[in-house]
Amino acid sequence: MKFLQPANWPRPKGYSNGIVAEGKQIHIAGQIGWNPETENFDAKDFAGQFRQALENIVAILAEAGGKPEHIVRFTIYISDKDEYNSSLAEIGEGYRAVIGKHFPVMAALVIQGFVEDGAKLEIETYAVMP
Secondary structure (H helix, E strand, O other), X not given: XXXXXXXXXXXXXXXXXXXXXXXXXXXXXXXXXXXXXXXXOOOOOHHHHHHHHHHHHHHHHHHOOOOHHHEEEEEEEEOOHHHHHHOHHHHHHHHHHHOOOOOOEEEEEEOOOOOOOOOOEEEEEEEEEO
């Protein structure tokens, strides 16, 4: 995997501008921040649901033999931009605890809502295992 960073661009915070990867592709459906065993939201706050969604992603990735460092892209759907922005410190803490210091390309989009009542976000993930 090679991270793409034009020399004259400032380094992005918490994500990468581009990645080149070769290998086995893993596509993970949008994961929400619920407990996958009970399908209930143990966390009611944005940061708690974000961390749980990441834990769900890592569990699915492990089924293919993958690890967080194989993730090449996150697409994050949120319904409340202000809640997201006010939770950035806690989101970063949860991210580093689950994913570590690996920063794939990311996009975040504000949407109207989610199919599951109580969801605050959904994260689609693409990974490539060498």
